[in-house]
Amino acid sequence: MYRHLITSLLALSTSAALAQTLSTDPFPTPIESKADIISVNFTEYARIPNDDAGFAPRLMHMVTELGSGRRFVSAMTGELYGMNADGSNVALYVNINAPQWNVQVISAGSERGVQSFTFHPQFTQMGTPGYGKFYTYADTSNTDVTPDFVSGGERRSQDTVLLEWSASNASATQYDGGAPREIFRAAQPFPNHNGSQIAFNPLTQPGDEDFGLLYVGLADGGSGGDPMNAGQDLAKYFGKILRIDPLGTNSANGHYGIPSSNPFVSDGNDDTLGEIYAYGVRNPQRFNWDSQTSRILLAEIGQNQIEEISPITAGANLGWNTWEGSYHYDSFKVDLDNPRSEAGLTWPIAEYDHADPLFQRQVAVTGIIIYRDETIPALQNKVIFGDNPSGELFYIDADGPHNGGQASIRRILLNDGGSAKTFLQVIQERNAAENEDVAQRADLRFGYGPDNQVYLLNKHDGIIRLLVP
Numbered sequence: 001m002y003r004h005l006i007t008s009l010l011a012l013s014t015s016a017a018l019a020q021t022l023s024t025d026p027f028p029t030p031i032e033s034k035a036d037i038i039s040v041n042f043t044e045y046a047r048i049p050n051d052d053a054g055f056a057p058r059l060m061h062m063v064t065e066l067g068s069g070r071r072f073v074s075a076m077t078g079e080l081y082g083m084n085a086d087g088s089n090v091a092l093y094v095n096i097n098a099p100q101w102n103v104q105v106i107s108a109g110s111e112r113g114v115q116s117f118t119f120h121p122q123f124t125q126m127g128t129p130g131y132g133k134f135y136t137y138a139d140t141s142n143t144d145v146t147p148d149f150v151s152g153g154e155r156r157s158q159d160t161v162l163l164e165w166s167a168s169n170a171s172a173t174q175y176d177g178g179a180p181r182e183i184f185r186a187a188q189p190f191p192n193h194n195g196s197q198i199a200f201n202p203l204t205q206p207g208d209e210d211f212g213l214l215y216v217g218l219a220d221g222g223s224g225g226d227p228m229n230a231g232q233d234l235a236k237y238f239g240k241i242l243r244i245d246p247l248g249t250n251s252a253n254g255h256y257g258i259p260s261s262n263p264f265v266s267d268g269n270d271d272t273l274g275e276i277y278a279y280g281v282r283n284p285q286r287f288n289w290d291s292q293t294s295r296i297l298l299a300e301i302g303q304n305q306i307e308e309i310s311p312i313t314a315g316a317n318l319g320w321n322t323w324e325g326s327y328h329y330d331s332f333k334v335d336l337d338n339p340r341s342e343a344g345l346t347w348p349i350a351e352y353d354h355a356d357p358l359f360q361r362q363v364a365v366t367g368i369i370i371y372r373d374e375t376i377p378a379l380q381n382k383v384i385f386g387d388n389p390s391g392e393l394f395y396i397d398a399d400g401p402h403n404g405g406q407a408s409i410r411r412i413l414l415n416d417g418g419s420a421k422t423f424l425q426v427i428q429e430r431n432a433a434e435n436e437d438v439a440q441r442a443d444l445r446f447g448y449g450p451d452n453q454v455y456l457l458n459k460h461d462g463i464i465r466l467l468v469p
Helices: 002-022 423-433
Strands: 038-047 059-064 071-075 079-083 091-095 114-119 133-140 158-166 181-188 195-200 214-218 240-244 276-279 284-289 296-300 306-312 327-330 333-335 350-353 365-371 382-387 393-397 410-416 419-421 445-448 454-457 463-468
Touching: 059 114, 059 445, 059 454, 071 114, 133 195, 214 284, 284 365, 284 445, 296 365, 306 365, 306 382, 365 445, 382 445, 410 423, 419 423
Parallel strands: 038 410, 114 195, 195 284
Antiparallel strands: 038 463, 059 071, 071 079, 079 091, 114 133, 133 158, 158 181, 195 214, 214 240, 240 276, 284 296, 296 306, 306 350, 327 333, 365 382, 382 393, 393 410, 410 419, 445 454, 454 463
């Protein structure tokens, strides 16, 4: 009897172990959907006008020009709008796609267009090298120009160009400078996940080693699974976080500088690119600095199963395309055996699963704010991020400890007239109230202000919403 019992228990144990090994769900316990919810108030901060055809602007990125406090927001189709710090006086600052600039922004589909923009930290400081300079990162249909970066494949879907604009009067309400200067051009083999974010470290001061250096996310080139095998190849620009000096000249094309402090500048390998700051990324959607620790955190869109929040440090390898999050990646799936088993890699501090019941059919992480302010006490010392299509907002504790997975992830809901709602619900109700087509996805993006203001953007109603006490 005892032998039969032991045999049965062993069989059950073996079956359970086999089922765990064969499971395709890396995080079978769902994200906690009801406990520890933070409910946050919001206000409608500004509204960006519809385009000439009556469609809502596809809002993509929002930053503050720190010298003046003006907020700026971009639409994927090419428009860059400015507004006062209180959200008033919304006005078109520049249309990147205007014929006189010859940029030829391509915004067909959901992932192409103006990806990001940023202002040089000396933008308002007359007499400095960075005065009046800002930068845009956009996809263009003009592929007649010789690219600086190539993927190694034969396809060329479009190019992603980094441009420098120089305003004559930095305080003008409209751009008053000439045509932009091209810093680099990347020939994209596929039309999805191409560029991502560009940004200067907002925590630096003149004289700091990092001051005036531009961080540039360049995704792996698109399609699926990194078919160009770019992520782990230090001789390719794709699948990387780059760091360059936009005012320098020691690059191969002479249009930007390669900082001597970059981690691979002097590694002794002639094939290694000095522009690389970190590597092994698939689609580095958004990144931001922690004002308390100076750490950079990245919201990284995964392939088929895992979205991740990961730290970025000089020389870091985030693992793609041999790892997706904490797990080995192989042929569009992850292997659940031996997670986090490769030495020298940088692992996510949090990650979540496409199969979670909170999400839609498509899943894509977006972010990211490290909230260190006291204005909204419930959010203090929280890392805030979200899921792009579903409009779910999330937080984790900024100070850990974190070992990946989704157990530490909790939800943020919006307090709308006493009812707690997702961001998508708020958008849908506004659509219905205005007799517009009701959005089926949120297309969430975040903006942030100089005092840790948190703004919510979307592509479906043109409203910028501000989280408030």
